[in-house]
Amino acid sequence: MPRTRTRTVTAAAGVALVLAALGAAPAPGGLRWGACPEPRVPDGMRCASIDVPLDYEGKRKGSVRLLLGRIPAADPERRLGSLVLNYGGPGAPGIASLAADPTAFAELGKRYDLVAFDPRGVGHSEPVSCGAGQEAAEEAEVSGDGAAALLAALRARVRRCESASGPVLPYIGTVNVSRDMDRIRQALGEDKLDFLGFSYGSRLGAVYAAQFPDKTGRMVLDGVDTLTEPLAEQALVSARGQQRALDNFLAWCAHRPGCVYGTNTRSAKEEVAALVERLDKVPLIGHDGSYFTGQDAVGAIGAALYSPSTWPALADALALAEQRRDPAGLLQLGGPLEGEESGGAGRGGGSDVPADNAEAALAAVNCADDPDRLKAEGSPAALTKQLLDIQEKLRGEFLKASEVFGPEQLLTVLACYGRPAGTDFIRRIDHPGAPRMLLVGTRGDPATPYEWTEETAQRLGSAVIVDHKGDGHTGYSSSRCVQGYVDRFLIDGRLPSGTRSCPAEGAPPAVAGAE
Numbered sequence: 001m002p003r004t005r006t007r008t009v010t011a012a013a014g015v016a017l018v019l020a021a022l023g024a025a026p027a028p029g030g031l032r033w034g035a036c037p038e039p040r041v042p043d044g045m046r047c048a049s050i051d052v053p054l055d056y057e058g059k060r061k062g063s064v065r066l067l068l069g070r071i072p073a074a075d076p077e078r079r080l081g082s083l084v085l086n087y088g089g090p091g092a093p094g095i096a097s098l099a100a101d102p103t104a105f106a107e108l109g110k111r112y113d114l115v116a117f118d119p120r121g122v123g124h125s126e127p128v129s130c131g132a133g134q135e136a137a138e139e140a141e142v143s144g145d146g147a148a149a150l151l152a153a154l155r156a157r158v159r160r161c162e163s164a165s166g167p168v169l170p171y172i173g174t175v176n177v178s179r180d181m182d183r184i185r186q187a188l189g190e191d192k193l194d195f196l197g198f199s200y201g202s203r204l205g206a207v208y209a210a211q212f213p214d215k216t217g218r219m220v221l222d223g224v225d226t227l228t229e230p231l232a233e234q235a236l237v238s239a240r241g242q243q244r245a246l247d248n249f250l251a252w253c254a255h256r257p258g259c260v261y262g263t264n265t266r267s268a269k270e271e272v273a274a275l276v277e278r279l280d281k282v283p284l285i286g287h288d289g290s291y292f293t294g295q296d297a298v299g300a301i302g303a304a305l306y307s308p309s310t311w312p313a314l315a316d317a318l319a320l321a322e323q324r325r326d327p328a329g330l331l332q333l334g335g336p337l338e339g340e341e342s343g344g345a346g347r348g349g350g351s352d353v354p355a356d357n358a359e360a361a362l363a364a365v366n367c368a369d370d371p372d373r374l375k376a377e378g379s380p381a382a383l384t385k386q387l388l389d390i391q392e393k394l395r396g397e398f399l400k401a402s403e404v405f406g407p408e409q410l411l412t413v414l415a416c417y418g419r420p421a422g423t424d425f426i427r428r429i430d431h432p433g434a435p436r437m438l439l440v441g442t443r444g445d446p447a448t449p450y451e452w453t454e455e456t457a458q459r460l461g462s463a464v465i466v467d468h469k470g471d472g473h474t475g476y477s478s479s480r481c482v483q484g485y486v487d488r489f490l491i492d493g494r495l496p497s498g499t500r501s502c503p504a505e506g507a508p509p510a511v512a513g514a515e
Helices: 005-021 094-100 102-111 135-141 146-165 174-188 200-211 231-254 265-281 294-304 308-324 328-333 357-368 380-401 406-414 450-460 480-492
Strands: 046-053 063-071 081-086 112-118 193-198 216-222 437-444 463-471 500-502
Touching (some): 046 174, 063 174, 102 112, 102 480, 146 357, 146 380, 174 193, 174 200, 193 200, 200 437, 216 480, 231 265, 231 380, 231 406, 231 437, 231 463, 265 294, 265 308, 294 308, 294 328, 294 406, 308 328, 380 406, 437 450, 463 480, 480 500
Parallel strands (some): 081 193, 193 216, 463 500
Antiparallel strands (some): 046 063, 063 112
């Protein structure tokens, strides 16, 4: 769905009118809470907007209107304050996520107002876009194949993003979102920020602790992101983490009656890689006539590895693809749906949010947070040679990490080509003097490998680690043990000393009826 600057501004104005029309009483910090623009929200959830500077350095005037959502504490007499949530991404909308499942924080919701927000450029907060639907016109302009055509396509994509996103795009990034979050703290009337961040939300929390250590309250980071590694190294570590998660799934599947790959986990790994390679050459055909490629399969498998609860569905979907050449099961797990881009899943509801917003925001934030770039100077021939040299140097390393996920992750190396260099602030975080906080790392996490938890804890210098021995991305929703540590700290302020361990709980039984 094409997105123009005019429509972006109109969407923000529409949200403002909705909120202004419902004159709920202001909160202690001055916010006025009213109806939310999501199609369905739980009882009691209300939304408000706040204007923050477009450019905190003051070089460019203007503001960004952010949308906040709140569910008041269920036990107001014992209310502790506001707990700000970030669900990850970057690019995940906070409002839609809070509206989708507030019961996930039932214990915390008794004592805290649960507060989420759409970060700048995301969801209902002046969303960025790269002109979803304009890819065909772009491909027609870029002729040829190989490295030169790839670089031309990347430059064309950057131009589309700049054209479709409006003035917020150059000012997106975690450093500014962290500053926005401090403005939200002030608007909520809180002396300190109590925060629970998942995945990318851990990067946001760490940056906030570094920028505002004296304003940091009780902070929990689950599924901990790296603060130090460049995008290329992040991609390599992620490929290893995804392969480790796939290996764990295949080991589980080997004990399941009827597993399409049998009981040999080594050959099972090879067969999954062969499936991806085969579908890239000869895609499957969906019921609607759409093509399903090997890279679509990689996306679906990767999405299913986020939670052990989806492992049975993944096993069934792979069997359907292998035995009947039917992609229906994989499509349901996370492949592209008809009329949608693969990045559109999980976006905020309503027609005011571009279909590609999650994907566009993901790239924009990650690039704004990373100072490394493929140099854009020189002749096309020189740039092409540079790209080919990088690919040649890294390809073997990525394939060694994972034949399934390595090739896709290798493309991350070029994700920021043509964009301005990002900040080095995050890499310079080192013992910022924030209060003690709780970090949760999961051993089988496909997205944020456990080693990042230890590295980030060392950089922060004030963290206690919960070592979750389970599988899936993050631990709070899948482990009662993790949930207990997190809830006790946020509610009672009780934080253990040293690393604590939580056993695996989330994997479903491989044999029906097994305990």
